[in-house]
Each structure stands twice: as structure tokens, then as C-alpha cells.
Amino acid sequence: QSVLTQPPSVSAAPGQKVTISCSGTTSNDENFSVSWFQRLPTTAPKLLIYDNNKRPSGIPDRFSGSKSGTSATLGITGLQTGDEADYYCGTWNSSLSALIFGGGTKLTVL
Amino acid sequence: QITLKESGPTLMKPTQTLTLTCTFSGFSLNTSGVGVSWIRQPPGKALEWLALIFWDDDKLYSPSLKNRLSITKDTSKNQVVLTLTNTDPVDTGTYSCGHVICLPPPRGPMVFNLWGQGTMVTVSS
Numbered sequence: 001q002s003v004l005t006q007p008p009s010v011s012a013a014p015g016q017k018v019t020i021s022c023s024g025t026t027s028n029d030e031n032f033s034v035s036w037f038q039r040l041p042t043t044a045p046k047l048l049i050y051d052n053n054k055r056p057s058g059i060p061d062r063f064s065g066s067k068s069g070t071s072a073t074l075g076i077t078g079l080q081t082g083d084e085a086d087y088y089c090g091t092w093n094s095s096l097s098a099l100i101f102g103g104g105t106k107l108t109v110l
Numbered sequence: 111q112i113t114l115k116e117s118g119p120t121l122m123k124p125t126q127t128l129t130l131t132c133t134f135s136g137f138s139l140n141t142s143g144v145g146v147s148w149i150r151q152p153p154g155k156a157l158e159w160l161a162l163i164f165w166d167d168d169k170l171y172s173p174s175l176k177n178r179l180s181i182t183k184d185t186s187k188n189q190v191v192l193t194l195t196n197t198d199p200v201d202t203g204t205y206s207c208g209h210v211i212c213l214p215p216p217r218g219p220m221v222f223n224l225w226g227q228g229t230m231v232t233v234s235s
Contacts, residue, residue, distance in 0.1 A: 047223055050222075056221075098173055104156045
């Protein structure tokens with residue numbers, strides 16, 4: 001069994017920082033790596049972070065990722081109204097040979 | 111520049127077979143370490159991974175849907191086709207395809223790099 005747990009929602013004011021947690025329970029592979037995806041309404045999912053803390057080219061350094069043990073965190077600084085979206089963590093489970101997503105976190109920029 | 115675009119029916123009746131096509135550009139599925147994956151998102155619900163096909167025709171499926179899914183590629187057309195048999199209203203959602211790359215190639219850890227906007231499919235009687 002492999003489950004990634006995220007808070008349903010987080011909120012913060014423009015210009016502030018927010019963190020989104022992703023807690024994993026996997027039957028194997030303690031060293032699983034986490035990716036983070038952003039989904040704005042009616043747009044394609046966008047990869048923000050891969051391999052726990054790496055940013056693809058074009059992703060601003062306002063977005064950061066970290067992982068400790070079986071928990072990962074996405075950090076977003078300098079919040080903008082355009083950051084309002086659903087955020088998903090994901091990991092490849094090698095025993096299931098499947099990509100597992102968390103339940104998603106809705107970010108509201110107040 | 112990598113682009114992916116999904117196409118297929120917008121409305122299905124239960125028990126019908128859903129066939130979706132992903133047409134891509136900017137990369138080749140003949141290149142070592144490259145793959146194309148499908149995900150879906152029911153309205154108001156989370157992302158769900160469905161399937162993945164690699165450059166060498168290796169295929170992987172969601173364990174919960176593997177008996178109903180099939181993924182194939184046509185490298186000459188730069189297309190990947192996903193079929194889902196015996197559809198049900200719970201299969202309603204937005205289906206998206208994405209570019210996958212193994213770093214390092216050929217089979218290093220996968221990066222689900224870029225996704226298409228998706229196509230909405232409704233299954234209803």
C-alpha cells in the first residue's frame with residue numbers, strides 16, 4: 001500500500017510564504033523521491049519540483065522542495081494571486097510500478 | 111518546444127470503449143529514456159495516474175485499472191493511444207497525456223516533465 005497525505009487546503013496573504021506538506025506511507029523504498037505539480041483551473045498540470053528539491057528550467061526560485069524521512073514539503077515564497085491553484089505531490093512506487101499522487105491541496109491567496 | 115494535445119470523444123455511454131489519442135511534438139518516442147504517460151482527474155477530485163509507455167515499448171498500468179487499459183504508440187505519427195474498456199460514469203473526468211524522461215537515460219528515475227491541457231470525457235447514459 002502506498003499513500004501520500006496532503007492537507008486539503010492552505011491559505012496565506014499576498015507576499016507571504018506558505019508550505020504544503022506531503023506525508024508518505026509506503027510499503028517499501030524509504031528513499032522514495034517526490035515531485036510537485038501545480039494545476040490551475042482548466043490548465044495543464046505543471047511540474048514544479050522533481051527529485052524532492054530540483055526545479056525544472058523556467059520555474060522561479062520562489063518554489064522550493066524538501067524532504068525529510070517520509071515527509072516532503074513544498075514552499076512558496078512571495079505569494080501572488082496567480083499562485084492560487086491545486087498542488088499535488090507525487091511519487092513513483094517501484095513495487096507497484098505506478099505513479100502515486102497525493103489528494104491535492106488547494107492554495108488560496110487571501 | 112514540447113507540446114502535447116489530447117483528442118477523443120467528449121461523451122460516452124456506459125460499457126463503451128474510450129479511445130484517446132495524444133499527439134505530440136518536440137520530442138521522439140524513439141529516443142532512449144523517453145516515455146508518454148496518461149493521467150485523469152474526475153471533477154472535484156484528485157489526479158489519478160493511468161498508464162505509461164516507454165521508447166522501447168515497455169508499458170506500465172495503474173494496478174487498479176490494468177485489466178481495462180491499453181496503451182500503444184505510433185512513432186511515425188508522434189501519437190500515443192490510450193483505450194479504456196467497459197466505461198462507467200466514474201470514468202468521467204479530464205484525461206491528460208504527458209512527456210516523461212528518465213534521468214539519466216535509459217532507465218534512471220522518471221521525471222513527469224510536461225503535460226497537455228487535457229480533454230474532458232463524460233460517461234453518461
